[in-house]
Amino acid sequence: MAATSPSKRRLQKELMSLIREPPPGVHVDGEMVGQNLTQWIVYMEGAKGTLYEGEQFQLQFKFSSKYPFDSPEVTFIGGNIPVHPHVYSNGHICLSILTEDWSPALSVQSICLSIISMLSSCTEKKRPSDNTLYVRTCNKNPKKTKWWYHGKKGIILYILYILCSY
Amino acid sequence: MLLNFCDPRLRPEIKCSTISTEGYEVTNLINDSCKGFLAYSCIKPPVHIDITFLCNIRINHILIWPSVGSQKSSGFQLYCKNTNDCNTPYTLLSSGFLSPSDAGLLFYPSDIKPEKIPAPANFLKRYIKVWIGHLTSYAHVLRITICKTEKSVPALGKIEVWGTVSPRCGKDIVANVYTLWSKHEAVLSLSTTEYKTEITSAKTTDNRQEGKTKLEIPESFKDPITLELMTQPITLPSGNVIDQATLEKYGRNEAIWGRPLSDPFTGIVFNEHRKPIMATALKSRIDKFLLDNSNLNEIKSIPRVLGHASNSAIAGDRRIIEVPKCVLNKNLLKRTVEDAKLEACKQTMDDYLQQTKRYCHKLPTIVVCSKQSTANARERSEQVTKISNSSKLVYNNTHNHIRDNKSENLIANVDSSLDGNVKSLLLNIKRFNAPEKVELHNISSECKCCNNSILYKLPCKHVICRKVLLSIENSQCKSCGLFYKLSDIERIHNSILNR
Numbered sequence: 001m002a003a004t005s006p007s008k009r010r011l012q013k014e015l016m017s018l019i020r021e022p023p024p025g026v027h028v029d030g031e032m033v034g035q036n037l038t039q040w041i042v043y044m045e046g047a048k049g050t051l052y053e054g055e056q057f058q059l060q061f062k063f064s065s066k067y068p069f070d071s072p073e074v075t076f077i078g079g080n081i082p083v084h085p086h087v088y089s090n091g092h093i094c095l096s097i098l099t100e101d102w103s104p105a106l107s108v109q110s111i112c113l114s115i116i117s118m119l120s121s122c123t124e125k126k127r128p129s130d131n132t133l134y135v136r137t138c139n140k141n142p143k144k145t146k147w148w149y150h151g152k153k154g155i156i157l158y159i160l161y162i163l164c165s166y
Numbered sequence: 167m168l169l170n171f172c173d174p175r176l177r178p179e180i181k182c183s184t185i186s187t188e189g190y191e192v193t194n195l196i197n198d199s200c201k202g203f204l205a206y207s208c209i210k211p212p213v214h215i216d217i218t219f220l221c222n223i224r225i226n227h228i229l230i231w232p233s234v235g236s237q238k239s240s241g242f243q244l245y246c247k248n249t250n251d252c253n254t255p256y257t258l259l260s261s262g263f264l265s266p267s268d269a270g271l272l273f274y275p276s277d278i279k280p281e282k283i284p285a286p287a288n289f290l291k292r293y294i295k296v297w298i299g300h301l302t303s304y305a306h307v308l309r310i311t312i313c314k315t316e317k318s319v320p321a322l323g324k325i326e327v328w329g330t331v332s333p334r335c336g337k338d339i340v341a342n343v344y345t346l347w348s349k350h351e352a353v354l355s356l357s358t359t360e361y362k363t364e365i366t367s368a369k370t371t372d373n374r375q376e377g378k379t380k381l382e383i384p385e386s387f388k389d390p391i392t393l394e395l396m397t398q399p400i401t402l403p404s405g406n407v408i409d410q411a412t413l414e415k416y417g418r419n420e421a422i423w424g425r426p427l428s429d430p431f432t433g434i435v436f437n438e439h440r441k442p443i444m445a446t447a448l449k450s451r452i453d454k455f456l457l458d459n460s461n462l463n464e465i466k467s468i469p470r471v472l473g474h475a476s477n478s479a480i481a482g483d484r485r486i487i488e489v490p491k492c493v494l495n496k497n498l499l500k501r502t503v504e505d506a507k508l509e510a511c512k513q514t515m516d517d518y519l520q521q522t523k524r525y526c527h528k529l530p531t532i533v534v535c536s537k538q539s540t541a542n543a544r545e546r547s548e549q550v551t552k553i554s555n556s557s558k559l560v561y562n563n564t565h566n567h568i569r570d571n572k573s574e575n576l577i578a579n580v581d582s583s584l585d586g587n588v589k590s591l592l593l594n595i596k597r598f599n600a601p602e603k604v605e606l607h608n609i610s611s612e613c614k615c616c617n618n619s620i621l622y623k624l625p626c627k628h629v630i631c632r633k634v635l636l637s638i639e640n641s642q643c644k645s646c647g648l649f650y651k652l653s654d655i656e657r658i659h660n661s662i663l664n665r
Contacts, residue, residue, distance in 0.1 A: 006392045013393055068391055069419050100423060104391045104416055105406075105431040 007067040011037045014108050018042075026112045038063045041077070042112060050120040057082055059115065060091075061108060071102030073143055074111060083125040086118060090135045092142040093118075094128070099143055168226050171219045171327045172196050175346050183214040187319070190234065195325050202234040205312075205320040211241070213312040213320040218250055220346075221339045222332040224303040225294075227274040227283045230310065231323035232264060239321050240264045241314025244273050244294070246305045256309050257301055262292040263314060275302045304332045387452050391416075391430065395468055396452060399445040404431040407445050625654040 015037070019030045025045035033040045040061040046052025058078035064070045076082065076091035086094040097106060097114055128134070138145055172178055174197050182192035182203070190204035192215060205213050225246075232239045241263045245256035262271045269288040274280055276293040285291070294302055308327060312320040331340045389396050389409040398410035408430070417427040428435045429442075436442065459465045620632040626648040634644070635655070642649050 006394055009393050010391075069415050101433070103430045103433060104412070104419075 005065065007063065007065055008037055010068055011063060015040075018109055018112075023109060023113050023116065025116060038065075040108070042108070044112065044116065046082075047116055047120045051122055051125050052082055052119050055080060055082065059112070061111075068104040068107075071098055071143065072108070072111070073141055074098050074115075075142055082119055083127060084119060084122050085124070085126055085128055087128075088131055088134055088138075089127055090138070092134075092138065092145070094147055096147070099145075099147060168328045168330060169343065169347050171223055171329060172217065172325055173347075174198055175349060176343065177220050177346070179218040181216045181218075183212075183216075184209045184320075195322065200324075202231075202321065202323040204234045204237060207319050209320060211239075211311075211313050211315055211320050212243075215310045215312070215322065215325075217308045217310070217325075217327065219306060219308070219327075221335050221343060222248060222304045222306045223327070223329045224332045225273075225275065225305055225308075225327065226278065226329040227272060227285070228308075228328070229285060229289070229324075229326040230271040230273075231325070232270060232321065234321040234323050237318040237321035238264075238316050239312040239314065239318070240316045241312070242271055243311040243313050245309035245311065246301050246307065247309075248301060248304045248306050250306055256307075257298060259298060259302065260292050260294045261313070262290055264290055266316070275299060304334055305329075384455070386448070387455060395456075396448075397468065399448045399452065400442040401445045402429045402431060402442050403434065403436070403440040404429045406431050407448060413442060621658040623656045623658050624648070625650045629658065 015028065015030065015033055018026070018028050022028065025047055026042060028040060028042050040063075042059040042061060044057045044059055046055040046057070057076055057080055060073075060075050060077045062073040064072075074093060074095075076087060076093065081087060081089060081091050088094075093115065095114060095118060097103075097111065134145075169176065172195065178196050180192050180196050182205075185206045186192055187204040187206055190201055192203045193199075194201045195203050195215070196217070203215070228244065230242060232242070241261070243261040244259040246259050247254045247256050260273050262273070264271060267288065268290040270286060270290070272280070272283065272285045272289045272291045274283055274291070274293055276296050277299070280291050280293070310322070310325065312322065315321070331343050383395050386407075387395055389399075389412050390406060391408055391412050394409070396407070396409040399407050400410050400413060401407050402413075406429075413427070413430070416430045420427060426435050429440075434440065456465055456468065621629055622632065622635050623629050624643050626643045626646050628643055628645045630644075638644060640649075641652065
């Protein structure tokens with residue numbers, strides 16, 4: 001398959017490397033992704049020795065044509081969304097590299113590793129404190145949310161950007 | 167559907183027990199070459215030719231064309247085995263001995279009716295006994311032994327092994343083989359009806375192979391972020407090499423977040439000491455690579471650079487060459503030389519300079535005749551020297567049409583010093599087809615009436631300064647009287663002249 005646009009070429013390569021040498025507990029359905037390179041489903045397993053051991057999660061990646069200069073849209077989907085202070089019940093993840101701190105040098109693999117490490121470092125399974133309000137009011141696209149990252153303290157505040165104002 | 171397992175698309179492997187005549191290698195039998203196989207002239211039968219197929223096959227029939235030119239083999243034996251293991255012995259399937267009237271040989275399992283096989287005329291038909299059917303339906307390696315020849319070297323014009331993938335093979339193998347074959351079909355349908363002639367088929371294959379050779383760009387030449395070939399590689403403080411364009415694009419995205427440019431790999435902001443540097447060595451390697459592959463279409467679409475800001479003069483060179491072209495005008499030469507002859511020069515140099523102080527513009531223009539020389543470089547260099555000898559300085563006095571009143575002495579003095587310069591410069595020049603560039607150095611960019619003036623070139627090739635140009639009201643060159651259009655005036659960039 002000839003990947004013409006730069007983003008396709010890059011995605012193709014990332015897919016190949018993810019299939020060939022995935023991080024532990026991560027696997028991707030190559031055939032499904034092969035059909036539509038801009039939307040991936042990555043299967044993830046809770047790391048051993050953590051609160052999420054034995055749990056299965058699904059991560060959805062959506063790539064824009066500006067990828068890798070534009071960060072992908074990453075959300076948890078499916079029946080099992082991890083209960084985590086940085087993960088909202090609608091699957092949105094509060095992780096700085098997914099928006100502000102994104103760098104084109106990062107990749108799907110590094111996002112997966114970041115999320116695994118985020119889950120692994122969790123000490124108490126709970127939803128974010130503002131979960132109910134956020135889930136009710138947020139945009140479908142987590143990238144439209146202006147996050148206020150509070151690092152390790154685990155307190156997340158957010159300001160909603162309402163799309164209509166654009 | 168029957169497949170020819172000797173077709174190059176189905177990737178057979180072929181080996182021969184002996185050496186071959188040059189150009190008639192055994193691989194000709196499996197690569198659509200029409201030349202065929204010819205053993206080396208001193209080789210006597212038997213000659214074993216082993217064909218290994220990509221999977222086990224069920225043989226339907228085998229067609230053998232025994233002759234190459236006037237060389238013809240007359241006795242063949244057919245062996246087969248069902249593994250690629252070299253310890254497994256071959257089993258004799260059948261043999262055939264041709265009479266001079268036979269054009270070829272056909273082997274077929276005896277359970278297949280020979281009438282159904284589309285064999286060419288005058289082919290000797292030999293069957294393979296049923297009791298070895300387990301081999302013909304699961305053959306992996308086929309050995310054709312040339313065991314007899316007619317006073318000639320062992321030869322084999324062409325061989326076709328028709329059959330299907332063995333029913334004992336997995337479905338995936340069947341699918342793979344059919345995919346390979348259908349590629350073949352697609353190519354065949356592309357080539358026109360002329361395919362029947364062997365030569366065209368060979369050509370089709372060649373073209374296809376050429377089209378297939380995709381350019382392999384070394385990983386180190388690719389930008390790790392965009393995976394495209396880098397045209398301006400830069401080394402980041404983190405040690406990673408990326409393309410300048412990628413960094414710029416990254417910088418624009420960072421600017422959206424209100425952040426200064428940083429290393430995309432570490433996020434550390436650049437400063438005086440930590441900043442990206444041009445990867446010059448890599449750049450030259452990439453340029454060499456581009457140059458070596460410049461005939462490929464993929465390369466043609468890749469943007470090129472003409473060095474970075476500090477040596478952008480490469481681009482300027484083209485313009486430099488343009489200027490003297492005007493000077494190379496033959497008519498101009500004639501006119502100025504004649505003018506010079508007519509002139510009676512009465513004023514001294516000092517007088518002249520004094521006069522020019524008002525609005526005069528003393529821009530020496532070198533007049534060189536352009537002779538097309540296809541002779542060798544030595545002659546060329548001599549000619550160039552001659553040209554510069556014959557070059558004259560013409561002072562374009564634009565104020566009062568006194569351009570002609572210069573002394574012969576002046577001309578002579580300037581000429582000799584100029585010639586000296588030109589000659590010395592010419593000695594250092596390897597390319598004799600660009601003498602213009604040299605003379606340009608000698609064109610003074612200094613305008614006598616004004617400092618740092620902007621110079622313009624009129625369509626008549628005269629160079630004047632901005633002040634003088636603005637003083638002209640009727641769009642007529644003050645030197646030669648030629649009328650010009652305002653749109654034809656070209657600006658000469660000082661940077662070029664001063665170089």
